[in-house]
Amino acid sequence: MTQWYFWGDKQFADIYENIYIRTFVEDWFKIVQKISEEIKGGKIIDIGCGEGHTTKQILDRVKNKYICDLVEPNKKALISAKKFLKFENKIGNSYVNTLSTLRLKKQYDLVFTSHTNYYWAINEKGYRKQLIKILSFVKKGGKLMILTLPEKSDHYNIMLKQVYPKFNYSEYIANFYRKRGLNVRVKRFRMRMYVGDMVRNHHLFDLNNFYRFIHNTNKYPNKRLSERFRTKIRKFQKNGYLDFKDALLIVEKG
Ligand SMILES: C[S@@+](CC[C@H](N)C(=O)[O-])C[C@H]1O[C@@H](n2cnc3c(N)ncnc32)[C@H](O)[C@@H]1O
Numbered sequence: 001m002t003q004w005y006f007w008g009d010k011q012f013a014d015i016y017e018n019i020y021i022r023t024f025v026e027d028w029f030k031i032v033q034k035i036s037e038e039i040k041g042g043k044i045i046d047i048g049c050g051e052g053h054t055t056k057q058i059l060d061r062v063k064n065k066y067i068c069d070l071v072e073p074n075k076k077a078l079i080s081a082k083k084f085l086k087f088e089n090k091i092g093n094s095y096v097n098t099l100s101t102l103r104l105k106k107q108y109d110l111v112f113t114s115h116t117n118y119y120w121a122i123n124e125k126g127y128r129k130q131l132i133k134i135l136s137f138v139k140k141g142g143k144l145m146i147l148t149l150p151e152k153s154d155h156y157n158i159m160l161k162q163v164y165p166k167f168n169y170s171e172y173i174a175n176f177y178r179k180r181g182l183n184v185r186v187k188r189f190r191m192r193m194y195v196g197d198m199v200r201n202h203h204l205f206d207l208n209n210f211y212r213f214i215h216n217t218n219k220y221p222n223k224r225l226s227e228r229f230r231t232k233i234r235k236f237q238k239n240g241y242l243d244f245k246d247a248l249l250i251v252e253k254g
Helices: 013-022 025-037 053-059 075-086 124-136 170-179 196-200 205-215 223-236
Strands: 042-047 066-071 091-095 108-114 138-148 183-188 192-194 241-243 247-252
Touching (some): 025 138, 066 075, 075 091, 124 170, 138 170, 196 223, 205 223
Parallel strands (some): 042 066, 108 138
Antiparallel strands (some): 138 247, 183 247
């Protein structure tokens, strides 16, 4: 069974297999394409690259010469990423670090991170520190790109309780940088997930795995919670799809 090292010590193999089957691939590749179009080559760093699947999809579409460093707290995932990427992408240094433990002496033309901001800090003060830190890795004239979810994402809409604090929302991050006088562009995307089977089918296995993914937990819900969760999914789905609505923040360091 494939194991996705996405959350450090938590390896949700069954959940992630299930999640990847659910994603609307065309939506995802539009996002990948847009990210790569924003990369004009030079020195790049991907923070929280996991096993490097997204990194590769992006780098494969970059037209100019680049060299990409990698950061990932999960050592095994980073080893896999390097092996996998070195085959045909130009990879430089790699660091087994979280954003908060990362120490870098150089700056980059492009710093990017995809769906890692939820894990940066446990409180708002610590989170703001990380927002400043990640920007400090960008050269003057360079860009920071953060792919994350907006407040209106169905990922957040269907949660039975608030798991991720509001400072994770894309709007919070954009405001944070704008208030500091930076130019922030926001590209909004559809990121649909198929859930039609879960609303039409009375079985619980997939529904419960999806619950665990959405609530970032190892624990299975009881029957009552599962059914409440199904009701929420039913409310927000359209034609069998939820829309996670990815937002790409492009922060320009002038
Ligand atoms: C949802 S996965 C996203 C992986 C990859 N960026 C992608 O989009 O396919 C989150 C990744 O963030 C990493 N991560 C967890 N905590 C982190 C932190 N504090 N700083 C940087 N990365 C972190 C995890 O190990 C994992 O690889």
